[in-house]
Amino acid sequence: MSHYDDLMAFERQTQALEQIAGRLGWDQETVMPRGAAPQRAEEAEALSHVLHARHTDPRVGEWLQSIDAASLDPVGQANLRHIRRRFDRQTRVPVALAGELARVTAESQGLWAEARAADDFAGFAPTLARIVALKRDEAQALAAGGDPYDALLDDYEPGASAAELEAMFAALRPRLVALRDRVLGAEHQPEPLTGKFNEKAQMKLTRDLARAFGYDMAHGRVDKAVHPFSSGSGLDVRITTRTSPTDPFGAVYSTIHETGHACYEQNIDRAHLLTPLGQGVSMGVHESQSRIYENQLGRSQAFTGWLFERFRVAFGEMNVADAESFWRAANRLHPGYIRTESDEVQYNLHVLLRFDLERDMIAGKLAVADLEEAWNARFEADFGVAVDKASHGCLQDVHWSVGLFGYFPTYSLGNVYAGCLYKTMSAEMPDLDEHLARGDAGRVTAWLGERVQRHGGLYEPKELITRACGKAPDEAPLLDYLEEKFAALYRL
Amino acid sequence: MSHYDDLMAFERQTQALEQIAGRLGWDQETVMPRGAAPQRAEEAEALSHVLHARHTDPRVGEWLQSIDAASLDPVGQANLRHIRRRFDRQTRVPVALAGELARVTAESQGLWAEARAADDFAGFAPTLARIVALKRDEAQALAAGGDPYDALLDDYEPGASAAELEAMFAALRPRLVALRDRVLGAEHQPEPLTGKFNEKAQMKLTRDLARAFGYDMAHGRVDKAVHPFSSGSGLDVRITTRTSPTDPFGAVYSTIHETGHACYEQNIDRAHLLTPLGQGVSMGVHESQSRIYENQLGRSQAFTGWLFERFRVAFGEMNVADAESFWRAANRLHPGYIRTESDEVQYNLHVLLRFDLERDMIAGKLAVADLEEAWNARFEADFGVAVDKASHGCLQDVHWSVGLFGYFPTYSLGNVYAGCLYKTMSAEMPDLDEHLARGDAGRVTAWLGERVQRHGGLYEPKELITRACGKAPDEAPLLDYLEEKFAALYRL
Structure with missing residues (x-):
């Protein structure tokens, strides 16, 4: 056997x-008995110790040194790149710091949930301040002289930089704000969907939707969870969804969103199974898949036309009487505090706010004690509404409380990538809407499988999108798509 | 920190x-997507490598050498005893042999299932012969000069020996055979329960039964599986059950059986959580809990009286019209090939057959090629019926195909222990039947919790039963109980 082998x-x-760690996480959020939590915390910690020891095993360092990358084929080189990146990152962070971060963030999620429930930012601030301090230390260690925020970002989006993202948001912001203002001021506002919607029928519908978008039930399953997610890679990729008696769109679009993530994991070339290439290459590319399924496809006029008929069968008569009103209801803009409930137009503005604030915290320009005030001021400036409570403001997201700094901007990057992919896909598939209008997303997902998903971690994110679209990604396709769609929707 | 710490x-x-390994097993048998099997096999193997490396870690050997057991309290000494036993056993078996056994038995379960489905013993014999050869090598390595079969037995029932078990079966056999013959020749044969029984109602009933026997749903859950089992220890102990439209007793008694196993694990003193004492001490003691719940309690006239009323509510009218006939139906003796479907009287005769044959195989006195013939001859001699096919004979149990030699006799040991515990419990609780007649097993399970379950692995199996009963275990209580019960049931 060679060193590479x-x-x-x-x-x-x-x-x-x-993969086992992922499965434990799924279990915890879906089927675990509630009294099992303290034991599960110890189980998860034990497994994470094992994984950390393997990631930083000195033998890995020796193998990496002794392997001549130039002698390997592209797959071997990509594997080596992923393993080296992880080894370098994990060995750069002092063991004591890594342990302290793990301990603090294991506890802080519960504290955050309590603080959010009590709308008490001041009570949570000391914990968050500790996390920010530790993340700054970690960023320093990882950056090795480079930019600390970029070093954190690299965990989620290899190769991305704050400077690039700043340019991206600078391109997005003015056109999104202008579009948002035109839409919210438009005369023809869509009627929201209201009523009571049977939750069993919603669950049945979510499974049909997952299948319609190409999700393979022989290698997955759909369950309920408080916060929907997708987990696992390869032959066992599970999704969760939620239902609400008053908001069936929640079930529909979180299912389609998670189906996008899950199809990416399911459709990776089986040759990459249980290798570093056997999973989605970055958070940004992952989000491009979930968002294109959810928005460009799932909220299209063609697909919602089909969905409207399915709704009538599942739920009977609704206040929304025709397919066009239904499409408008599914795409309705509304002012709101919560990122995850936001619409396609305003979503990236929510992300931008977080991107700016978290960079300032990591740079030491914004003290955690001042975060709530800074958030509220910025929110009112950007959205024209005063934040009424912390759970509608800086306590709404779990991310920072578990140490995820540098994660938020990948959501917008995913939207930009989705815009590029959709433009190329539409150009190459003139009958795309005819398929969607029959509730048939098979050809679409096959296209994404071929261009993006099957490659797993073989190419770096930007190279992957460039290969898929024939040109480097940029913001214009997303913005053009949104302007065109919402002009039609709102009869601007 | 001391070495012990x-x-x-x-x-x-x-x-x-x-515990994670146990959870993976649960997942596999209940919720895992069917296409995930090959990946899951690799996941389970990776975790088992990690566990083997920890079990045989040289540091464990050093700690064991440097700790003065006499300086520890009884809990510390018991912990040390368990860890030392495992370390000695696992380090005695050569790594290559352990690996080969793991590989062969990982594959053989599937081969056995295929052979059983095809009633093809000859096709499976070479695989089984390989397993027996490897188990003989393993037994030799473990025995270190002692008896090889005893060395295998020790994995499941520490401290037990084939000689003791032989004496146990010698005491059981004549009285069981005599009782069986009287019962099968009796004039008043009970009518079996027949009909169609709603499976949803069965599942609801199983959850109520588990609760009635003290199972804590906040630390467990009930799901369906092809072969019911209980899994996990401490704060997360899950059971599974099965339903059949024609045989509701299957759901009822496999649930109560698994509830016995699960209550044992749930009721261990929380101070022992995630230590070697935090799980049932042996297979025999485990089976004593599952069997006393299932048989002495669950099939008692008092409890079946209550169950009869529950059946009427759940399933409506039945062919069995009164509580006494229902009790007789639930305890009916019937000739049959299958151990797991056997009644209380004949069950231990099925086990004895396996005990004798497996000892001969491990001793090299019985070649695997001759097993089917030996089994069939012995079965006809013991049960008076010719075996018609291998799935009714030596291919019916999975145990040998996965290398479990020395496991079967712990089933009978469990029955003997259950007999002793029931005798003591009845003597100390004169109103036991009044409780059971109300469907209330709370005091019974509290008694077992106090006498047996809470101790976990603190005492060696026989010492545990001796402490619980105030005298060393023997076969008489089980035999007396069976003779008295079946004399009444069959009006002998």
């Missing part, structure tokens, strides 16, 4: 153990 | 990882 054999077991 | 900190993580 040794490394890959070791890595394969590591990947298998990481 | 170091050892226990290491062990705690090991125990947590073992």
Whole structure:
């Protein structure tokens, strides 16, 4: 066996153990008995110790040193790139710091949930301040002289930089704000969908939708969870959804969104199973898949036409009487505090606010004690509404409380990538809407499978999108799509 | 920190990882997508490598050498005893042999299932022969000069020996055979329960039964599985059950059986959580809990009286018209090939057959090629019926195909222990039947919790039963109970 083979054999077991960690997370959010939580915390911690020891195993360092990358094929080189990146990152962070971060963030999620329930930012601020301090130390260690925020970002979006993202948001912001203002001031406002919607019928519908978008039930399953997610790679990729008796769109679009994530994981070339290439390459690319399924496809006029008929069968008569009103209801802009409930137009403005604030915290320009005030001022400036309570403001997202700094901007990057992919896909598939109007997303998902999903971690994110679209990604396709769609929707 | 503290900190993580392995097994049998099997096999193998490495970690050997057991309290000594036993056993088996056994038995379960479905013993014999050869090597390595079969037995029932078990079966056999013959020849044969029984109502009933026997749903859950089992320890102990439209007793008694196993695990003193004492001490003691719940309590006239009324509510009118006929139906003896479907009287005769044959295989006195013939001859001699096909004979149980030799006799040991516990419990609780007649098993399970379950692995199996009953275990209580019960049932 060559050193490369040794490394890959070791890595394969590591990947298998990481899949187990994902499965434990799924179990915890879906089927775990509620009294099991303290024991589960110890189980998860034990497994994470095992994984950390494997990620930083000195043998991995020796193998990496002794392997001549130039002698490998592109797959081997990509594997090596992923393993080296992880090894370098994890060995750069002092063990004591990594342990302290793990301990603090394991506890802080519960504290955040309590603080959010009590709308008490001041009570949570000392915990968050501790997390920010530790993340700054971690960023310093990881950056090795480079930009600390970029070093954090690299965990979620390899190769991205704050400077690039700043340019992206600078391109997005003015046109999104202008569009939002035109839409909210438009004369023809859509009527929201109201009524009571049977939750069993919603669950049945979510499974049909997942299948319609190409989700493979032989390698997955759909369950309920408080916060929907997708988990696992390869042959076992599970999604969760939620239902609400008054808001069936929540079930529909969180299902389609998670189906996008899950199809990406399910459709990776099986040759990459349990290797570093056997999972989505970055958070941005992952989000491009979930968002294109959810928005460009799932909220299209063609697809909502089909969905309207399905709704009538599942729920009977509704206040929304025709397919066009239904399409408008599914795409309705509304002022609101909450990012995850936002519409396509305003979503990226919510993200931008977080991007700016978290960069300031990591740079030491914004003290955590001042975060709530800064958030509220910025929110009112950007959205024209005063934040009424912390759970509608800076306590709404779990991310910072578990140390996820540098994660938020990947959501917008995913939207930009989705815009590029949709433009290319539409151009190459003139009959796309005819398929969607029959509730048939098979060809669409096959296109994404071929261009994006099957490659897994083979190409770096930007290279992957460039190959898929024939040109480097930029913001224009997303903005053009939104302006055109909402002009039609709101009869601007 | 002392060496003992170091050892226990290491062990705690090991125990947590073992709980994860149990959870993966549960997942596989209940919720796993069917296409995930190949990936899951790799996941389970990776985790089992991690566990083996921890079990045989040289540091454990050093800690064990440097700790003065006499300086520890009884809990510490018991922990040390368990860890030392496992370390000695796992380090005695050569790594290559352990690996080969893991590989062969991982594959053989599938081969066995295929052979059983095809009633093809000859096709499976070479695989089984390989397993027996490997188990003989393993037994030799473990025995270190002692008896090889005893060395295998020790994995499931520490401290037990084939000689003792032989004496146990010698005491059981004549009285069981005599009782069986009288019962099957009796004039008043009970009518079996027949009809169609709603499976949803069965599932609801199983959850009520589990609760009635003290199962804590905040630390567990009930799901369906092809072969019911209980899994997990401490704060997360899950059971599974099965339903059949024609046989509701299957759902009822497999649920109560698994509830017995699960209550044992749930009721262990929380101070032992994630330590070697935090799980049932042996297979025999485990089976004593499942069997006393299932048989002495669950099939008692008092409890079936209550159950009869529950059946009427759940399923409507039945062919069995009164509580006494219902009790007789639930305890009916019937000739049959299958151990797991056997009644209380014949069950231990099924086990004895396996005990004798497996000892001969491990001793090299019975070649696997001759197993089917030996089984069929013995079965006809013991049960008076010719075996018609291998799935009714030596292919019916999974145990040998996955290398479980020395496991079967613990079933009978469990029955004997259950007999002893029931005798003591009845003597100390004169109103036991009044409680059971109200469907209230709370006091019974509290008694078992106090006498047996809370101790976990603190005492060796026989010592535990001796403490619980005030005298050493023997076969007479089980036999007396069976003779008295079946004399009444069959009006002998």
